[in-house]
Amino acid sequence: MSISLVHTGKDMAFRLGSLASVFPSATVYCAANCADTQAGCDKSLLAVVQRLRIFDDSKHFVDLPLLPGRRPERILEYWDAEFGRRVLEEETGDRGAGSTGIPAADSEESVATPTFRLARVQGTATDFEEVRRFLLEHFDFAPGGDLLPWVPADTPELEPGGGSLRERQHPQTFLSELRQWVATHNIDLETWIVDMVSRWRSLGRQTSPFVYREPERFSLLPLRYPFLVAGGRFRECYYWDTYFIVRGLLVCGMWETARGCVENFLDLVEQFGFVPNGARIYYLNRTQPPFLSDMVRCVAEQAPPDWDVIAYLERALPLLEREYNFLMEQRSVQMRSGGILNRYHAPTADGPRPESFYEDSQLATACFVDVIGDPRRNELFIALTAAAESGWDFSSRWLRDRRNLCSIRTHFIVPVCLNSFLLRLERNLAYLYAWCHQGSRPPSMSGLGTSAASAADETFRHDEVAQHFWASAQRRVDTMQQYLYVAKRGHWVDYDLEAGSSTLHTVSDQNQTVSASNFFPIWGGLLEHLEATEAASIARVVLKSFGEQRFAMCWWRRCDARCRLWSTVGFSQRLAPRATAAL
Known part of the structure; x- marks a missing residue:
């Protein structure tokens, strides 16, 4: 097939305007x-x-x-x-x-x-x-004619009554805890919980048979398994949205539905070398935050006892590694020290995003770059598409002037969030390869610094592939600490490639650099790769900094002797007291 693309090895990033040989409908929609x-x-x-x-x-x-x-x-x-x-x-x-x-x-x-x-x-x-x-x-x-409604068969049936929730199937610890909490607090959440769980029934979709028979009529990428959508104008499934959907499904005991969602993304990697932003052809020039390894891991960890987890991992791991290679080949930046970090980028974006064509074109006019062939116009569209790839469209993090969208320059920023996700991906690959090769689930790498290193050494001692990815994670931590961690602020900050410095030095108001993403390395597992004393010191400073930022309804919790950041989902009154035990 003849496609204009940026190609490295086996993986591809497509130019939307040149997809007609593969997707005839691209001539209309892209x-x-x-x-x-x-x-x-x-x-x-x-x-x-x-x-x-x-x-x-x-x-x-x-x-x-x-x-x-x-x-x-x-x-x-x-x-x-x-x-x-x-x-x-x-x-x-x-x-x-x-x-x-x-x-x-x-x-x-x-x-x-x-x-x-x-x-x-x-x-x-x-x-x-x-x-x-x-x-x-x-x-x-x-x-929406390319999708059909679908009701997950494993949706739990809950009904309110008598001050508690009666679960008629799929009892789960989390739901049981909520039931106890509702029973002991003067807050009416029963109806809310029932309503939220029942919404899975209205958000289920499956690909219409017409999409398989006449794909040239649609912009939808057909998917094998039914899936859940975000709702509203978002009629198809999206990459990082689905991660949170999968976690919610598993909380509700809907393992089969969650596995189907993950299988769809594995199919997309098999077809394209990466997971597109969403299941539409006009999303094929960008991806989104790489959460697929987390989805695979949580589905494997919560699998039924009689399910063949090893066979599942044998299918998933080569595809997870392929996605990782795509990100390392097409979204990586070599820093001055020789270390490698990653950025959001869309080098094949050759015009306005089709799904936001009018808005992008209007912005180009407002920014005085509406002349065809003006290189500033191309840079603007690349930056806008890269911002959509980040999932933070449109955060002021990507703007040189934090109040002017014309100054967007996403692909010149090394973001804390993406590198935290890549760190987690590398750690997941090490863990899942060890699981697959050993034939049983290894212990989690827990603890701070040297204790985690000792656990990793013991787990990966006889697995060369797992050792490789754990070493990659360690190298990323070293580079993140060198370029992203700002000790005086007590958190991590995005790095400006054009200025060659932290974004703290490229914006007039340093408070504009404060973002929830500044704390993502904790969730990514960064502290577990540091020496124990250093890790504990950073944990105390970061906890203090986090509290000073006054992010709404968040807290710290100790888990297996390490600090993790958790965001609330409406139940902070019950869990907030645990924050005092974080250190």
Whole structure:
């Protein structure tokens, strides 16, 4: 196949405008640059529809299925022939079949040339109603037709009553604790808990069979297993959202549903070499925070006793390693000291994001970089796409001027969050490889500093692959401590590659550098790679700093002699007293 891409080894990052050989529908939903249409980029179907605001939400159009029998290449031929010309075409042919003269039958084979009259495309003077009529002839105006509702069979059935929750199936420790808490506090959460658990029923989706039979009609990437969506305009599954969904499913005892969600992502890595931002073709030029190894691990750890965990790991581990290699090859930065850290980046972003086309184009105009070919325009679109890859779209962390979106420069920032996630990924790979090769679950690497190192040495002594990834994690910790940790602030801070210094030195107000992400290395397991005395000292300083930042409803908890950061989910009154035992 012939695809324009950035390619390193076996893994690929796609240019959306050049996916037609693999995904024919990409010519409609993704192509907006000048090379993709005879009419030019300012008159392409995607650009005109988004510029005219045919739909209030830019994502609406790129999620619309084509009508049955419509082929993307023919639709673009019609569009270029009519909307791309500077003269109006006179009406020809029989109009009896419809307003555009297209036969009512599903097949377009009998239509040799366009036989309808439409308005020309000429800047902002393009006729809104004529463009809308064109879309009605070719698109299903109701997005979501590529997915079907699905109710997870393992959803727990809860009902309130008598001051406690009666669980009719899948009793879980967490739910039991909530029941006891509700019973002993003057707070009405029973109905809330029941409602939250029951929402799994309304958020379940599965891929429509039509997507498999006629993939050229859809922007959706078909998935084997049913999955859960975030809801609202987010009709498909998303990468790091699904991590939190999987954790919630497991809390509710919905292991089968959680495993299906993880299997879908393993399939995506097998197909593309990475997990796209979401399950749409227009997300194929970026990924999201790499949580797949955590999903695999928590599913394996909570598997039923009779399930073949080793076979599961044997399938998952090569794919997790492939994702890791993608991130290390295409999202890595070599620091001055020789160490390697990672950044969010989207080098193949060659235009506005299709699902936010109007907003990105308007920003380019506002930032005075709306001239085609202006390198600043390309940099802006890369930075915006990289910010979407981060999952923090759009945090002021990515802005040189924290109050001006035109100063976005995501791909020049080495972020604390991503490197904490990569640290966790390396640790998970070491742990899961040891589990797979030894045939049994190894003990967790717990404790601070030397105690964790001793446990790791014992666990990985006879496993070369596990040792490799644990050593990679150690090297990352050393580099993070050198470039990201700011002792006087008591936490980690993003690093500015252009300035060659912490972002503390590149913004006028240092308080603007405070973010929850500054504390993610604790969750990533960084303290376990430091010498015990140093780790304990940093833990005390970080705890004090965290308390001073006044992040809402968070606390520390001791777990296996190490400090971890936990965020509340509404039950802080019960758990807050444990914070005093953190050190």
